[in-house]
Amino acid sequence: MATNIPADHPRARSLQTRERMKAAVEEGLVHMTGLIAHGRGEAFDYLLGEKTGPVATAATRKAAAVLLAAERPVLSLNGNVVALAAPELVTLAKAIPATLEVNLFHHTPERVRKLIQVVQDAGADRVLGDAPDMRIPGLASDRGPCHSDGIGGADVILVPLEDGDRCEALKKMGKTVITIDLNPLSRTAKTADVTICDELTRTVEHITTAVLETKAESGHLDRLRTAGVAAALLDWDNQANLRAARDEMIAVLREG
Numbered sequence: 001m002a003t004n005i006p007a008d009h010p011r012a013r014s015l016q017t018r019e020r021m022k023a024a025v026e027e028g029l030v031h032m033t034g035l036i037a038h039g040r041g042e043a044f045d046y047l048l049g050e051k052t053g054p055v056a057t058a059a060t061r062k063a064a065a066v067l068l069a070a071e072r073p074v075l076s077l078n079g080n081v082v083a084l085a086a087p088e089l090v091t092l093a094k095a096i097p098a099t100l101e102v103n104l105f106h107h108t109p110e111r112v113r114k115l116i117q118v119v120q121d122a123g124a125d126r127v128l129g130d131a132p133d134m135r136i137p138g139l140a141s142d143r144g145p146c147h148s149d150g151i152g153g154a155d156v157i158l159v160p161l162e163d164g165d166r167c168e169a170l171k172k173m174g175k176t177v178i179t180i181d182l183n184p185l186s187r188t189a190k191t192a193d194v195t196i197c198d199e200l201t202r203t204v205e206h207i208t209t210a211v212l213e214t215k216a217e218s219g220h221l222d223r224l225r226t227a228g229v230a231a232a233l234l235d236w237d238n239q240a241n242l243r244a245a246r247d248e249m250i251a252v253l254r255e256g
């Protein structure tokens, strides 16, 4: 049963999101352990004052540039990501444009099918994930399957809320990895090429805005595509970005 959350409750947004996650578990979209990952994210968002700061904004702009410079960009979707931001991700995928693929830690064909349906209902024409034809090397059992025309063949992948093993395995395949992860200490955050330490729903909209602004600026997109992904990353130091994200959190902790 849904909990009644007063609109003027100071933590209304967070409580509404919890309700959405609870419903997604009941619908079989999110694995139970997804709630634990969500709670970890909430704790780190507290340390950001639950708002987007300048560090995340810089990482978001870099992510948009790298996604636009890519030849075969893919957005990787798991249960939490779909439950929290399916329409926003479809909008982003269309803006880039990028391929969408459902790729799960706790994989069952039924859950993949359900998640694909939710993303299609949110407006996506094509969502990969239900007919994998290759594996991500180095990932055990059911965690490795992917599509060769999706994650397998991508040059740049956005993997939000991901676990460290998969991020490392994608890096070993030679992919450029962008992640959205509120925890600047996670293995994923440390392994990715661009880490946006910010909340998923805020971030996806910000990336879309940055993508659309870049595309609207005369000649910018052509320059990015001509120079390519490596050039887009030349001035980017992800470890410095993570230090800056931790500093933002330390400042919030100090000031209370």
Ligand code: ATP
Pocket: 037, 038, 039, 040, 041, 042, 044, 084, 161, 162, 163, 164, 165, 180, 181, 182, 183, 185, 186, 187, 188, 189, 198, 199, 200, 201
């Ligand atoms: P790693 O394996 O990379 O060290 P982990 O064990 O924390 O990390 P998961 O349990 O898969 O990996 O967690 C997913 C990550 O997503 C967590 O670090 C959590 O902070 C983050 N996270 C959860 N919810 C959100 C959200 N809404 N927005 C951004 N990040 C989130």
